Amino acid sequence: MSSQPSTYDGALISELGVKRYLKGVKAQGFSNIDFFMRGTALNATWKECNFGCHGPSYRSLKRPSTKSELLEPLDDISPALAGFIDGAHHQTFGQIDRLAGGVQRTAEGLHATGAENFNKVGDENYATYSFVKTTLEKLITFEINLLDNPISQIAMTVVSEYVSALPEWLVEDTLKQRALKFPETIDTLWVMKALSIGIIENTSQEDLSQAVKLLNDPGQRFIGKQLGKKMAVALSYAIAAVVTKKLMAQSAEIPGIKRDLVKIRKVVKPLKGGLGSALLTLLGAQGHLDEAAQASRRLQSASPRIWNILRFKLNGANMVYFLVENMLSEYVDRLSLLERNPKEFAKVMAALVKDKQTPAIFFPGIRA
Numbered sequence: 518m519s520s521q522p523s524t525y526d527g528a529l530i531s532e533l534g535v536k537r538y539l540k541g542v543k544a545q546g547f548s549n550i551d552f553f554m555r556g557t558a559l560n561a562t563w564k565e566c567n568f569g570c571h572g573p574s575y576r577s578l579k580r581p582s583t584k585s586e587l588l589e590p591l592d593d594i595s596p597a598l599a600g601f602i603d604g605a606h607h608q609t610f611g612q613i614d615r616l617a618g619g620v621q622r623t624a625e626g627l628h629a630t631g632a633e634n635f636n637k638v639g640d641e642n643y644a645t646y647s648f649v650k651t652t653l654e655k656l657i658t659f660e661i662n663l664l665d666n667p668i669s670q671i672a673m674t675v676v677s678e679y680v681s682a683l684p685e686w687l688v689e690d691t692l693k694q695r696a697l698k699f700p701e702t703i704d705t706l707w708v709m710k711a712l713s714i715g716i717i718e719n720t721s722q723e724d725l726s727q728a729v730k731l732l733n734d735p736g737q738r739f740i741g742k743q744l745g746k747k748m749a750v751a752l753s754y755a756i757a758a759v760v761t762k763k764l765m766a767q768s769a770e771i772p773g774i775k776r777d778l779v780k781i782r783k784v785v786k787p788l789k790g791g792l793g794s795a796l797l798t799l800l801g802a803q804g805h806l807d808e809a810a811q812a813s814r815r816l817q818s819a820s821p822r823i824w825n826i827l828r829f830k831l832n833g834a835n836m837v838y839f840l841v842e843n844m845l846s847e848y849v850d851r852l853s854l855l856e857r858n859p860k861e862f863a864k865v866m867a868a869l870v871k872d873k874q875t876p877a878i879f880f881p882g883i884r885a
Contacts, residue, residue, distance in 0.1 A: 525864055527872030531881065535865055536850040641810045641836060648833030656837065657782045661775060662765045664710050667834045668774065669765055671841055674716050674826050676764065677757035679848045680879070681717075682855055685749055687866055687878070688756070696875040699759055705729045708758045715830045717754045724751035732756070760879050770844035777840050812839035819853040847881035 522542065530538045652667050659666040664673065680688075691697055708725050711717045728751035765771065813835040817824040827835040855862040869878050 524871070525868035527868040527870070527874040527877075530865055530868055531872075531874045531877035534847050534850060534881070535854060539854070539861070539865075641806070641813060644813075644828055644833035645806065645809070645836045646833070648836050651832040652834065657778065661771070661778065662762070664707055664714075667831060667837060668778075668841060669761065670711075670714065670716060670831055671827060671834055671838060672764060672845060673711050673757065673761045674831070675823055675845045675848045675852070676761045677711070677717050677754055678820075678823060678826075679852055680757040680760060681750060681753040682852065683753070683878070684863070684866060687870060688749075688753065690870070691875055691878075694875075697756070697759070697879060699732060700762075703729050703732050703755060703759060704762065707762065708755055711754070711758065716826070717757075720747070720751045720754060724748060725754065728752045728755040732759075756879075763880065764844065768844045770841070774840050774844070806836075809836045809839045812842045815842070816849065819849050820856060822856070823849065823852065851881075 525538070525542070533541065648667075655665055656667050661668050663669060705726065708717070708729065709722060712720065712722065712725060724747055728748060731748075731752065732755050813824070813828075816827070816835060816838055824835055827833075827838060851862065851865070854865065866878065869875070
């Protein structure tokens with residue numbers, strides 16, 4: 518039986534995601550099979566299977582693809598065809614899933630599964646009401662890559678929390694080595710709006726302006742001790758803005774998110790009676806609300822701080838987190854690890870740096 522390694526494999530963390538990788542490390546201690554094997558080593562090991570019934574990928578740990586990743590090649594060729602396939606899934610298998618979720622949620626609403634679940638349903642319905650009343654119009658009106666849209670607000674919240682939690686030495690080395698690609702001009706208005714909304718805090722407009730100015734000057738992209746803690750915080754938020762905007766432009770999940778928003782628009786726009794009718798429609802579509810609620814609960818369990826920001830500062834945005842859950846899952850998993858086990862988080866970051874996976878630190882899941 519093998520023991521837990523003193524150092525981790527940054528390339529595998531980048532490939533599998535931190536949650537799956539650490540589960541694999543833990544399970545490896547109870548297995549005589551190395552399911553982290555890759556390439557020729559894996560093929561050689563399983564060339565002659567002892568059981569005579571398994572291929573060379575048997576028990577090789579891999580990250581499953583999301584629906585958006587599976588549709589990505591089709592999106593590149595024909596967005597219309599990808600949309601047709603996604604719509605067919607929505608009307609067939611997706612409808613079955615929503616029906617099952619609706620039955621479960623209705624039972625919870627009738628107090629059939631215990632007081633705790635009943636209370637959760639009540640809060641989730643109220644969060645949905647808050648979101649519909651204050652934010653739904655922004656969701657269906659503004660482009661997805663604008664910070665006025667709650668989708669970008671959720672992304673900026675998660676990314677800024679993550680980047681601001683990275684060790685200063687890591688951010689400093691990244692900037693000195695120019696391991697991040699910055700746009701010609703960083704959008705100052707984006708970070709200022711994030712500050713005004715309350716997505717970012719513990720900084721000022723002056724510090725943010727200075728941070729953006731430093732990042733816009735390639736000769737000064739570093740964090741020196743002379744700049745102090747306040748400037749380090751402001752720089753982390755300016756970097757988070759760059760990361761978020763790139764994520765919203767290049768993630769494989771974006772086409773799927775846009776298709777989901779089209780479905781929401783189709784439901785909401787024809788409604789008569791304004792937001793009240795929209796609320797009744799959303800609450801009546803119990804399967805849809807169940808999907809949103811389950812994602813909200815997963816987020817609350819993984820990162821209570823992020824959940825609180827979405828639930829209260831962003832007026833119930835936790836109930837549309839399901840739209841971006843796949844895109845932001847690796848950031849959330851790493852934040853969850855940091856909240857629960859800071860030493861393990863530090864080991865993960867060190868492994869990513871050691872194995873030259875710096876882009877995967879800031880852009881997990883997309884090509885940096």
